[in-house]
Amino acid sequence: MAELDFRAIEEKWQKRWIEARVFEPQRDAKPKDKKFYITVAFPYLSGHLHIGHARTYTIPDVIARFKRMQGYNVLFPMAWHITGAPIVGIAERIKNRDSKTIQIYRDIYKVPEDVLWKFEDPKEIVKYFMRAAKETFIRAGFSVDWTREFYTTSLFPPFSKFIEWQFWTLKDMGLVIKGAHRVRWDPVVETPLGDHDIMEGEDIQILDYVIIKFIIEEDGEVIYLPAATLRPETVYGVTNMWLNPGATYVKAKVRRGEREETWIVSKEAAYKLSFQDREIEVIEEFRGERLIGKYVKNPVTGDEVIILPAEFVDPDNATGVVMSVPAHAPFDHIALEDLKKEAEILLKYDIDPRVVEGISYISLIKLEGYGEFPAVEEAQRLGVKSQKDREKLEEATRNIYKAEYHKGIFKVEPYAGKPVQEVKDIIAKELQERGIAEVMYEFADKPVISRFGNRAVIKIIHDQWFIDYGNLEWKGKAREALANMRIYPESRRAQFESIIDWLDEKACARKVGLGTPLPWDPDWVIESLSDSTIYMAYYTISRHINQLRDEGKLDPEKLDREFFDYIFREDFDEEKERKLAEKTGIPAETIRDMKEEFEYWYPLDWRCSAKDLIPNHLTFFIFNHVAIFRREHWPKGIAVNGFGTLEGEKMSKSKGNVLNFIDAIEENGADVVRLYIMGLAEHDSDFDWRRKDVGKLRKQVERFYELVSEFASYEAREGVELRDIDRWMLHRLNKAIEETTNALEEFKTRTAVQWAFYAVLNDLRLYMHRTEGRDDEAKRYVLRKLAEVWVRLMAPFTPHISEELWEKLGGEGFVSLAKWPEPVPEWWNEMVEREEQFVQSVIEDIKEIIRVARLENAKKAYIYTAPEWKWKVVEVVAEKKDFKSAMAELMKEPEMRERGKEVSKLIQNLIQERAFEVKRIDEEKALREAKDFLEKELGLEIIINAEEDKGGKKKQAMPLKPAVFVE
Structure with missing residues (x-):
C-alpha cells in the first residue's frame, strides 16, 4: 500500500466539518441533562504552541468528541489570551534588537523577516500568533465552536466590559482592596510581576528572613551588621559571624520612617533593601576582608563574637551577613572545622x-535521638568530611532543621520547655518589637527573570490593588465548592485544599502591559491571572456578541454592569429584558437568548489545564466562581495534565530545544501526533516526545487504515455460524468498548488508547493468525463488525482518518457525530476468553519444554487435561479458602475419601499458592477446537487425552495446567 497522504485527508475533513458546522452545538437540540460543557485554559500568545501545549489541548478535544458521540450536546469553545507584560516585553526586546529574542522568533518560531520587524508593536505580535494558533488548532482537528472566539484586553471591547463588570462586582463585595504588599517586581520596567510575567523562576518561593542587627562600634559610632536568618530562635547560640572577604560590602544610612541607622550589608543587599520600604544612602564601599577579625555584639545575649572569613557566604543572598550557630547548623559546624585546619588563613587576618x-x-534545643549538638551528630552520621560534601551538608541541614522545628524543645529561658515551632514566632515578634530585628524578603533561589528580560526583586508596594484571597468567608465557599467537585487525578485535591488555605492578597493590576484598565482607577491595568478566571461564562453568550459585532449592531460601551448582572446573576425577567434592550440597543429576544444560553450551559462541567496552573489560575477559577455566581452555577470538575519533554530533556526556547505543535503536525500528520501524545501519559504524569517512536506509531496508524479499508469491502450477514475463536474476537471487542469508555469517562487517555488502539490491534493480529487460511462468512462478519466498532473507538483520537474510513464503510454522516459503540450483550463470552488464554498458555508451555529439553526434532506432543476430581478440589478450595473447611466439604464424597492423601496434598498446595481465582473451562473442548492451529503453530502432531499414559505424565495434569509429553 502506498504511503498514506495524511495532509490530504486532514484538509478534506477539516473543510467538510467547517462547511457543515459540525461542532456548533444547538442549545435546543438536547435537554439540559444531555449538555456537556468543557473548556481548557486559553493559550497565551507570545509564540507558537509547542508539543507540551498539544497535550493540554488535545485532552479536552478527545473528551469533547467522545461525549458528542455519546449523544451529548457538547460545547468546546476557544479564545486567545493576550493580557499582560510578556508581549510588551518581547516587543521592547525586538525594538532594542536583543539577539537572543530575535534568534528565538526567527529560528524557533520561524517568523518571516518582513513580519519580525513589525513585532516592535505588541499588537502585531498578537495578530500574528492568534492567526497561527487558530490555524494550528484547525490543523490538529480540534472540534472547537469557533463562533464563540474572542481575545482578551481592551483591544476586544465587549470582553473588556465583561472584565470591568467582574471587578466592580468583586470590589462591591469588598474582595478587591487597596494596600501595601510584597510583590515580585521588575525594577527596569517598574511593574509588579505575576506568574505569567516570569520567564525564569516562576515557582521560586519568597522567604521572610529575620535580619538581626548585631552591633559594631567604630570611632564611637554604633553600626549595625544585620545577619539574615530563617531561624531567629537560634540567635541564643551564635558563636561567631561569617562574612565573605572577597565580596563588596557597603556602609549605608538606612532610613525607615523616622528611624535612621547605619548598616553594613553586601552591595547587592543594599540594592534589594531599597525596594522594601527603606531609603538607602551608601556612604562607602569596601571588601569584606576589612571586617574579618573584628568583634561584634550579639544584641540579644550581649556576647562579643568574632567575624570569621567564609567564601561560602553569598553576598547576593539576603544581607550577605551570616550568623554562625554550629550546634544546630551543619554548615556552620563544618566551616569551623575546616577553618581550624587552615591556620594560614586565620593568620592572614591576624586572628x-x-x-x-x-x-x-x-546547645539550644533538645531533640529526641540526638545529644547536645544535633548538627555535629548529623554531619557525622552522613559522613561529611568538609564543605566540599555539599549534597550531604544540604541533606544534614534539611534533616536537622525539619526535626528541630517539628519535634525540638527549646532549652533557653524564658522559653524553656516550649516547642521550637512556637518559640520561633514568639522570638521573631519580640525582637522586632524591641527594634533588634526587622524583616527582609528574599527569593528562595535565583535568578527570577521577568519576560522583559530583567532580573526581578521583591518590592513592597503601597496603594496597590489586590484581590483578597485571604478573606476567610471566601475561603470557606471555595472549600465548599472544591468538596463538591470532581478532580482528576483525585490525588491533586489535597494540593487545591492547601492552596486555598495559604492564598492571601494577590496583586491584580499592573502599570504596564496589555489588558483591561481597572474601571475605577484606569492608570492600572488588570493583570493576566486576574482577567482569566470566569471567562467560561462569557463563552456562553459570545456567539451572540460576535454576531452583533459582525452586523454592526453592538455598542460595547452600553454593555454595563446592569446588563451582565441580569445575564449571569439574576432570575428571568421580561420587563428587565425590555429595559436592557432600550438601553443597549440589543433586541430583547437576543438578550433572552443570551440568558437562556448561560442558564443552559452552566455550570461548567470540566475545566482542563496543566498542573503548573493549580497554585494560581485553577484555584483562582474556583474562588471567582463562588464569589460571583449562584451555587447552582459553581463548576463541577477540574482535570489536570502533566508536561512534555523532548527527547528526554526539558523544552527550552533559549536552548533551541522546542518542537512547535504545527511542525509536529507537518512532519507526522495530526492524527499520529494526537494518538502518540494521548497514549504516552495519564492525567498529571509527564510525557516524552521521541521522534523515533512517533515514526513507528505512524506505521501502525497506516496499518490501521489499511486493515479497516480492507474490511470495509466485507458484508456482515447476521445469523452466520461462529466458531469459538470468532466469538473470542467479538468478546474482546466488547471489552475494548467497555474499557475505552470507562477510561475516557475519567480522562484516562493513555488507558483509553491502550484499549481502543493497541489492544484491538493485538487481538486482531492474534485473530488473523488463528484464522489464517479461513475465508468464510463468519470471519468476514467478525472483521466487518470489528471495523465498524474500531473506527468509532478511534474517532476521538484520530478523527481525520476515522472520517475517511467511516466513509469507506458507508457510515451515515460524520463519524464525529456517529453513535459511540456500546458492548453488544450477545458478544460477551468470558468462557471463550478463558479458553483462548488456556490454549495460548499450552502453546507457550510446549515451546518451553522443547527449548529446555532440546527436542527441536520432536514429532508429537501428548496433552493430558486434569480429571474431574481435581476440578472439584480446586472449586471447593476457591470457595472455602482454608484447609480445614475445604477438606471437610470434600470428604463428604466417597470418591474423595478414597483419594484422601492426594486430596489433602492438593488442597495444601492450592492454599499455599493462594489459587482462589481459578474458573472452570472445558479444557478438552478448547484444545480440540484449536487442534489444527496448535499443530500448525508448533509443527507437531497433537494427541489429546490419549489412553496411553506417555512418560507417566497423566497424573501431573492440573486444572488449566495440562500435563505434556513431547517426543
Whole structure:
C-alpha cells in the first residue's frame, strides 16, 4: 500500500466539518441533562504552541468528541489570551534588537523577516500568533465552536466590559482592596510581576528572613551588621559571624520612617533593601576582608563574637551577613572545622588560631535521638568530611532543621520547655518589637527573570490593588465548592485544599502591559491571572456578541454592569429584558437568548489545564466562581495534565530545544501526533516526545487504515455460524468498548488508547493468525463488525482518518457525530476468553519444554487435561479458602475419601499458592477446537487425552495446567 497522504485527508475533513458546522452545538437540540460543557485554559500568545501545549489541548478535544458521540450536546469553545507584560516585553526586546529574542522568533518560531520587524508593536505580535494558533488548532482537528472566539484586553471591547463588570462586582463585595504588599517586581520596567510575567523562576518561593542587627562600634559610632536568618530562635547560640572577604560590602544610612541607622550589608543587599520600604544612602564601599577579625555584639545575649572569613557566604543572598550557630547548623559546624585546619588563613587576618580552637558550641534545643549538638551528630552520621560534601551538608541541614522545628524543645529561658515551632514566632515578634530585628524578603533561589528580560526583586508596594484571597468567608465557599467537585487525578485535591488555605492578597493590576484598565482607577491595568478566571461564562453568550459585532449592531460601551448582572446573576425577567434592550440597543429576544444560553450551559462541567496552573489560575477559577455566581452555577470538575519533554530533556526556547505543535503536525500528520501524545501519559504524569517512536506509531496508524479499508469491502450477514475463536474476537471487542469508555469517562487517555488502539490491534493480529487460511462468512462478519466498532473507538483520537474510513464503510454522516459503540450483550463470552488464554498458555508451555529439553526434532506432543476430581478440589478450595473447611466439604464424597492423601496434598498446595481465582473451562473442548492451529503453530502432531499414559505424565495434569509429553 502506498504511503498514506495524511495532509490530504486532514484538509478534506477539516473543510467538510467547517462547511457543515459540525461542532456548533444547538442549545435546543438536547435537554439540559444531555449538555456537556468543557473548556481548557486559553493559550497565551507570545509564540507558537509547542508539543507540551498539544497535550493540554488535545485532552479536552478527545473528551469533547467522545461525549458528542455519546449523544451529548457538547460545547468546546476557544479564545486567545493576550493580557499582560510578556508581549510588551518581547516587543521592547525586538525594538532594542536583543539577539537572543530575535534568534528565538526567527529560528524557533520561524517568523518571516518582513513580519519580525513589525513585532516592535505588541499588537502585531498578537495578530500574528492568534492567526497561527487558530490555524494550528484547525490543523490538529480540534472540534472547537469557533463562533464563540474572542481575545482578551481592551483591544476586544465587549470582553473588556465583561472584565470591568467582574471587578466592580468583586470590589462591591469588598474582595478587591487597596494596600501595601510584597510583590515580585521588575525594577527596569517598574511593574509588579505575576506568574505569567516570569520567564525564569516562576515557582521560586519568597522567604521572610529575620535580619538581626548585631552591633559594631567604630570611632564611637554604633553600626549595625544585620545577619539574615530563617531561624531567629537560634540567635541564643551564635558563636561567631561569617562574612565573605572577597565580596563588596557597603556602609549605608538606612532610613525607615523616622528611624535612621547605619548598616553594613553586601552591595547587592543594599540594592534589594531599597525596594522594601527603606531609603538607602551608601556612604562607602569596601571588601569584606576589612571586617574579618573584628568583634561584634550579639544584641540579644550581649556576647562579643568574632567575624570569621567564609567564601561560602553569598553576598547576593539576603544581607550577605551570616550568623554562625554550629550546634544546630551543619554548615556552620563544618566551616569551623575546616577553618581550624587552615591556620594560614586565620593568620592572614591576624586572628590567633587558638581563638577559633576555643569556640564553644551552645546547645539550644533538645531533640529526641540526638545529644547536645544535633548538627555535629548529623554531619557525622552522613559522613561529611568538609564543605566540599555539599549534597550531604544540604541533606544534614534539611534533616536537622525539619526535626528541630517539628519535634525540638527549646532549652533557653524564658522559653524553656516550649516547642521550637512556637518559640520561633514568639522570638521573631519580640525582637522586632524591641527594634533588634526587622524583616527582609528574599527569593528562595535565583535568578527570577521577568519576560522583559530583567532580573526581578521583591518590592513592597503601597496603594496597590489586590484581590483578597485571604478573606476567610471566601475561603470557606471555595472549600465548599472544591468538596463538591470532581478532580482528576483525585490525588491533586489535597494540593487545591492547601492552596486555598495559604492564598492571601494577590496583586491584580499592573502599570504596564496589555489588558483591561481597572474601571475605577484606569492608570492600572488588570493583570493576566486576574482577567482569566470566569471567562467560561462569557463563552456562553459570545456567539451572540460576535454576531452583533459582525452586523454592526453592538455598542460595547452600553454593555454595563446592569446588563451582565441580569445575564449571569439574576432570575428571568421580561420587563428587565425590555429595559436592557432600550438601553443597549440589543433586541430583547437576543438578550433572552443570551440568558437562556448561560442558564443552559452552566455550570461548567470540566475545566482542563496543566498542573503548573493549580497554585494560581485553577484555584483562582474556583474562588471567582463562588464569589460571583449562584451555587447552582459553581463548576463541577477540574482535570489536570502533566508536561512534555523532548527527547528526554526539558523544552527550552533559549536552548533551541522546542518542537512547535504545527511542525509536529507537518512532519507526522495530526492524527499520529494526537494518538502518540494521548497514549504516552495519564492525567498529571509527564510525557516524552521521541521522534523515533512517533515514526513507528505512524506505521501502525497506516496499518490501521489499511486493515479497516480492507474490511470495509466485507458484508456482515447476521445469523452466520461462529466458531469459538470468532466469538473470542467479538468478546474482546466488547471489552475494548467497555474499557475505552470507562477510561475516557475519567480522562484516562493513555488507558483509553491502550484499549481502543493497541489492544484491538493485538487481538486482531492474534485473530488473523488463528484464522489464517479461513475465508468464510463468519470471519468476514467478525472483521466487518470489528471495523465498524474500531473506527468509532478511534474517532476521538484520530478523527481525520476515522472520517475517511467511516466513509469507506458507508457510515451515515460524520463519524464525529456517529453513535459511540456500546458492548453488544450477545458478544460477551468470558468462557471463550478463558479458553483462548488456556490454549495460548499450552502453546507457550510446549515451546518451553522443547527449548529446555532440546527436542527441536520432536514429532508429537501428548496433552493430558486434569480429571474431574481435581476440578472439584480446586472449586471447593476457591470457595472455602482454608484447609480445614475445604477438606471437610470434600470428604463428604466417597470418591474423595478414597483419594484422601492426594486430596489433602492438593488442597495444601492450592492454599499455599493462594489459587482462589481459578474458573472452570472445558479444557478438552478448547484444545480440540484449536487442534489444527496448535499443530500448525508448533509443527507437531497433537494427541489429546490419549489412553496411553506417555512418560507417566497423566497424573501431573492440573486444572488449566495440562500435563505434556513431547517426543
